[in-house]
Amino acid sequence: MPKTSRSPRPRTRRPQADDRLHYRELTGLWLQWLQRPEYMPLDRWLRKHNTKGSALRQQPALAQAMFQAQRYLQLACALEHQQRQDSELSDAQWQQWDQQWQPSHVEQLDAAHLWHWVQQRCQENWRWPDGFRHYEQRAEIFRQFRDASQRPLSAQWLLWHGIRPSWLSALRQRQEYSHWSDAQLTHWLTQQSEAAPLWLRVNPIANSAQLDQQTIYNELLQEKISVQRRGEHLCAHGGRGIGIGMTNLYKAGVIEIQDLASQHIVAAIKPQAGEKIWDACAGAGGKTLAMASQMNNKGAIIATDLHDYKLAELKRRAKRGQLLNIRSFVWEGNDVLKLPKEIARQQGFDKVLIDAPCSSSGTWRRNPDARWRFNEHDSQELIALQQRLLHLASQSVRPGGELFYATCSWQVEENEQQIAQFLQQNEGWQLLQQTMLGAPEHDADTMFVAQLKRL
Numbered sequence: 001m002p003k004t005s006r007s008p009r010p011r012t013r014r015p016q017a018d019d020r021l022h023y024r025e026l027t028g029l030w031l032q033w034l035q036r037p038e039y040m041p042l043d044r045w046l047r048k049h050n051t052k053g054s055a056l057r058q059q060p061a062l063a064q065a066m067f068q069a070q071r072y073l074q075l076a077c078a079l080e081h082q083q084r085q086d087s088e089l090s091d092a093q094w095q096q097w098d099q100q101w102q103p104s105h106v107e108q109l110d111a112a113h114l115w116h117w118v119q120q121r122c123q124e125n126w127r128w129p130d131g132f133r134h135y136e137q138r139a140e141i142f143r144q145f146r147d148a149s150q151r152p153l154s155a156q157w158l159l160w161h162g163i164r165p166s167w168l169s170a171l172r173q174r175q176e177y178s179h180w181s182d183a184q185l186t187h188w189l190t191q192q193s194e195a196a197p198l199w200l201r202v203n204p205i206a207n208s209a210q211l212d213q214q215t216i217y218n219e220l221l222q223e224k225i226s227v228q229r230r231g232e233h234l235c236a237h238g239g240r241g242i243g244i245g246m247t248n249l250y251k252a253g254v255i256e257i258q259d260l261a262s263q264h265i266v267a268a269i270k271p272q273a274g275e276k277i278w279d280a281c282a283g284a285g286g287k288t289l290a291m292a293s294q295m296n297n298k299g300a301i302i303a304t305d306l307h308d309y310k311l312a313e314l315k316r317r318a319k320r321g322q323l324l325n326i327r328s329f330v331w332e333g334n335d336v337l338k339l340p341k342e343i344a345r346q347q348g349f350d351k352v353l354i355d356a357p358c359s360s361s362g363t364w365r366r367n368p369d370a371r372w373r374f375n376e377h378d379s380q381e382l383i384a385l386q387q388r389l390l391h392l393a394s395q396s397v398r399p400g401g402e403l404f405y406a407t408c409s410w411q412v413e414e415n416e417q418q419i420a421q422f423l424q425q426n427e428g429w430q431l432l433q434q435t436m437l438g439a440p441e442h443d444a445d446t447m448f449v450a451q452l453k454r455l
């Protein structure tokens, strides 16, 4: 095995400008994050800390830095490990290292080192104090790791892209089920290193002036939103902090934020004016609102969720969007839904959507911490919950009606395998289609939808 050369140490250019993030702010924020309650996702944590006078409010770039740190925290540990070794590690050794690695190991990493590696990987121009001793020491190690990470799908290549090598077998399974080529799988994995664009959806109900795409695009540009036209869709760049929520079009309900894969799920459901639809895990209403807007306020959507606070947000969004055909209440997923009278009269809903709680592995681009949040035990609990929700909600579909099961996960065990188990245990259903949507084909999240018909 070749010896790692540590000299001569190259001089790395030091950042110049004064408006860059300082590593002390990054480190302070990181130490606060480590104290978070268990299972709190990064976006919720950031919202909670984005208070008046906080560093986050004063420097929104800190939030983006936190996302980058989530993407590359295992890479940072790997680079520290490499720093301590006398020789470069083989692919098999990196796989072995990954088997033992836990997300909590990052807590033993000096926060300054973590930020140093993140800065190197993302080529951020952050401000380091004069004489910061770690800055140049580690540059050579970084270059060696990067140069050794060129072979697609090798353990080091995966680490370089912020993906645990141990995900590879599940990803290969996805590749097999979706008939992805190696090039598509590689493309999907490289997409995970970049934040997804913020996809926008136009709500025709609130768009009473019938503004066309060009006009909406121009108005957003005028409001300083970095927006792009991609086919019939619009998307913005820069994450949720870019101020879409402050634009006149958003406040008037004309545009909504909804990932493209999620919009494609609604397209698969084809909601029709006059239909009776149950959105069983409606959350804050991403899909409920899109369906209601296509139904032109005719028919009814019952939107339920375990969490009342999410439904409260759904109601606010529905009001903004002038959507009048939605009723919402809590359903905890423990019993079959007691059907409202008009639904019981027609023996159930025309369509039921279960947008199931899942590992969110399809949203790693937007929620990079989701790649560390789940362990095997959590996965098994989720899989049991998904099957229960599917089983219970299916009973509210009328004969001839349709059941849609969706997740924002690419894992076969949460998707095709759930459908196979459901069909095995329940008679009288026909699978019409099941497919993955979004990435790698589109620059978006990765989601699954299955459409079943009750015979």
Ligand SMILES: C[S@@+](CC[C@H](N)C(=O)[O-])C[C@H]1O[C@@H](n2cnc3c(N)ncnc32)[C@H](O)[C@@H]1O
Pocket (backbone or CB within 6 Å): 262, 280, 281, 282, 283, 284, 285, 286, 287, 288, 304, 305, 306, 307, 310, 331, 332, 333, 334, 355, 356, 357, 358, 408
């Ligand atoms: C994938 S999210 C839904 C996203 C939403 N449909 C959208 O398009 O924005 C899954 C939802 O399932 C809800 N959930 C979790 N456990 C549940 C349960 N036991 N019964 C009902 N809903 C549950 C969660 O609160 C969460 O809002």
